[in-house]
Structure formats: structure tokens, C-alpha cells
Amino acid sequence: MPDPAPRQVSVGLDVGGTKVLACAVARSGNGWPEVLHERSAPSEPALGTRHLLEVVVGLAGDVRAEYCPDSERLGVGVAGYLGSDGILVHSPNVPALEGLDLASELSRRLGVEAVLENDANCVALATLAARNPAPRDLVAVTLGTGIGGAVVMQGELVRGAHGFAGEPGHMVVDPGGIPCVCGQRGCWERYASGSALARCASEAYGTAEKLVEAARGGEPAARELVDEFTRWVALGMSNLVNLLDPSVVVLGGGLSEAFDVMAGGLRSALEDNPTVAHRVPSLEAAPYGAAAGAVGAAALAAGWI
Ligand SMILES: [Zn+2]
Numbered sequence: 429m430p431d432p433a434p435r436q437v438s439v440g441l442d443v444g445g446t447k448v449l450a451c452a453v454a455r456s457g458n459g460w461p462e463v464l465h466e467r468s469a470p471s472e473p474a475l476g477t478r479h480l481l482e483v484v485v486g487l488a489g490d491v492r493a494e495y496c497p498d499s500e501r502l503g504v505g506v507a508g509y510l511g512s513d514g515i516l517v518h519s520p521n522v523p524a525l526e527g528l529d530l531a532s533e534l535s536r537r538l539g540v541e542a543v544l545e546n547d548a549n550c551v552a553l554a555t556l557a558a559r560n561p562a563p564r565d566l567v568a569v570t571l572g573t574g575i576g577g578a579v580v581m582q583g584e585l586v587r588g589a590h591g592f593a594g595e596p597g598h599m600v601v602d603p604g605g606i607p608c609v610c611g612q613r614g615c616w617e618r619y620a621s622g623s624a625l626a627r628c629a630s631e632a633y634g635t636a637e638k639l640v641e642a643a644r645g646g647e648p649a650a651r652e653l654v655d656e657f658t659r660w661v662a663l664g665m666s667n668l669v670n671l672l673d674p675s676v677v678v679l680g681g682g683l684s685e686a687f688d689v690m691a692g693g694l695r696s697a698l699e700d701n702p703t704v705a706h707r708v709p710s711l712e713a714a715p716y717g718a719a720a721g722a723v724g725a726a727a728l729a730a731g732w733i
Contacts, residue, residue: 437464437496440503440726441488442547442719443480443530445521445573446682447471450487451719452495453726461557461727466719467491473524480524485537492538501541502534503725505550507576509592514544517591520598520609521574543729548576548594549585550724551680551714556580557727558715563676567668568714569596570681570721571625571661574609575617579672597621601663619660622682628653640686658690662697669704680714680721687713 435456442449452465467490469483488502508519508526519525534542545553552568564583570576575597579586586593597617598610605614618624622636629639633650642650665677679687679694691711698708714720727733 436730436732438499438501438503438726438730438732439488439492439496440505440550440722440724440729441484442505442550442721442725443484443522443525444471444507444547444721445473448480448483448487449719449722450491451722451726452491453723453730455727455730455732461554461723461732463716463719463723464495465491466722471522473522475524477524477528480522481528481530481533484530485534488534489538492540499540499729501543501729502538503550503722503727503729504530504534504542504544505547505721505725506530506544507547507572507574509590509595510544510546511591543725545725545728546576546578546591546595547721548578548680550721550728551576551678552578552580552585552724553728553733554716554720554724555676555678555712555714557724557733563674565672565674566676566678567594567672567674567709568678568680569661569665569668570714571620571679571683572622572681574623575621575664576681577668579674581672596664596668599664599667601660616660616664620657620664624660625654625657625683625686628657636683636686640689643689654686654689655693658693659697661690662694665694666697666701666704669698669707669709670701673707674709676710676712678712678714680718682718684713684717684720 508516556562566580568578579594602614606618608615625636633639643654
């Protein structure tokens with residue numbers, strides 16, 4: 429008797445400014461994608477394009493060989509803006525990716541078709557794959573090295589005229605403020621990304637993780653720093669909700685691990701915004717946490733979305 433729900437396995441990668449994450453993801457029948465295995469390596473973009481490419485090829489090759497050597501496609505989420513030809517046009521936080529035809533390189537070296545997508549779009553796709561019914565109007569915000577974003581309206585990813593829609597990290601929230609890698613000052617990601625939280629944490633706590641842990645434990649000074657940081661996250665999020673009226677806002681990226689310490693502050697900021705108060709969306713941590721981008725890439729490559 430044939431298996432009524434054959435299991436498919438797909439590999440997805442998330443290529444970010446801090447690390448490259450590879451996940452083997454399985455789905456049985458119409459069930460939820462399930463992470464079988466995850467493995468990561470530092471991306472070290474300062475070491476250049478060739479090094480980063482070796483890291484990506486090494487991880488993808490190893491995980492694929494172990495979990496789905498016969499798969500024909502590989503999903504790759506990248507921290508950058510993809511042109512319609514699949515070339516990375518702009519990647520402020522991972523300049524080593526710019527101009528790289530990553531899909532062709534991976535296809536040539538691994539013998540598979542590589543399907544590329546913006547990393548925050550992959551987080552949105554993971555959310556769609558993990559929910560039934562999938563939300564039709566969704567905003568995903570990823571807080572990592574920088575801030576990424578994705579917008580799903582009426583069930584479709586919004587791409588814009590050049591493929592860059594839904595990227596809120598370089599919205600200016602403080603004119604004349606902190607200089608940004610993009611050349612402007614006061615971009616949202618200078619105040620509300622994982623890097624920004626790490627900067628707040630550096631003097632007294634060493635790392636963002638230790639600061640979050642202290643805040644979780646109720647230490648007043650840590651709580652105040654996290655609350656101040658959360659106000660910056662809420663400022664941009666509130667603007668996005670005002671503009672787009674989503675039913676769900678998903679918080680992804682490395683800082684999705686800190687969702688519990690920020691959720692209250694984010695919700696009250698949205699409730700205090702008079703033009704958003706009567707339509708506050710559901711606020712959720714991305715499914716699969718920091719692995720959401722890789723899971724979304726795997727789901728895209730496998731055709732689960
Ligand atoms: Zn910027």
C-alpha cells in the first residue's frame with residue numbers, strides 16, 4: 429500500500445551578515461514543515477566574496493549530501509536586494525554578496541538549481557507555510573545585523589517596481605542621527621536591529637544575549653535598556669502598521685529569541701497609537717525562530733508555498 433503522506437526533505441540556507449545557516453526541513457503530506465537539522469558557520473563577510481562563497485557551498489553541500497542528496501533544488505535566503513536577473517544588486521550589511529550571481533555559482537558547484545529570495549521574504553514565506561489558513565495581509569520584520577522586512581498583501585509577496593518593496597531598515601527615524609552603512613543618518617536599523625541592541629549592551633552586559641537575560645530576570649537597569657530599545661522597534665513597526673494595515677506582524681531574525689521581553693512594550697506602543705489602536709494586528713515571533721529564513725527558503729525551493 430503506498431504511503432499516504434510521503435515525506436519530502438528540502439534544504440534551505442540563510443546567508444546573513446553574521447552567519448550562514450543551513451537547515452534540512454521535512455514535510456509529510458500537507459503537514460507543517462519540520463526542521464530536521466540545522467548547522468551554521470560564521471559568514472565573515474570582511475574576508476571577501478570568495479570566502480563567503482566557500483562557506484555557503486560547504487554548508488549547503490554537506491547538509492544536502494546528508495539529508496536529501498537527490499533533491500533538485502536548494503533554497504537560499506540572502507540579506508540583500510535581488511534584481512529580476514537574480515543578481516544581488518545591493519546588500520548594505522553583506523557587501524561581499526553584491527554583484528554575485530549566487531544562483532549560478534551554487535548550481536555549477538553543487539549540481540542543483542538554487543532558488544534565491546530575499547531573507548526577510550523567506551521569513552514571511554515560512555510564516556505562510558506554517559499557518560493554516562495562511563494570513564493574507566502580513567508584515568515581517570527581521571531584526572539581525574540590520575533590519576529586513578517583507579510585506580504580504582492579499583496573499584502575495586509585494587515586490588515593488590524593482591524588487592525592493594517592504595525593506596524598512598533604512599527608513600529615517602532620527603534625522604541627523606547615527607550614521608548608517610548606507611550613507612544616510614538616523615536609519616531605523618541603527619536603533620532597532622540586533623546590532624543596535626548589542627551596542628546598548630556592550631558596556632554593562634557585554635552581549636545582547638546577556639542584557640536580554642538580565643532583563644528577563646527582572647534587573648531594573650537591564651529592563652530599562654531593553655524598554656528603550658523596544659520603543660525604537662515600536663516606532664518603526666507602528667509606522668508600518670499605519671501604512672499597510674496587516675492582520676499579523678511577525679518578528680524574525682536573531683532577535684526573535686528576545687520576543688518575550690519586547691512583546692508587551694510593542695503591543696502597548698501599537699495600542700497607544702491613535703490611528704492604529706482600533707486595528708492592532710496580532711504580534712508574533714516568527715515560527716522556527718532564527719531559523720525561519722532558512723525554513724522559508726527550503727519551503728520555497730520545495731514548492732510548499
Ligand atoms: Zn541606512
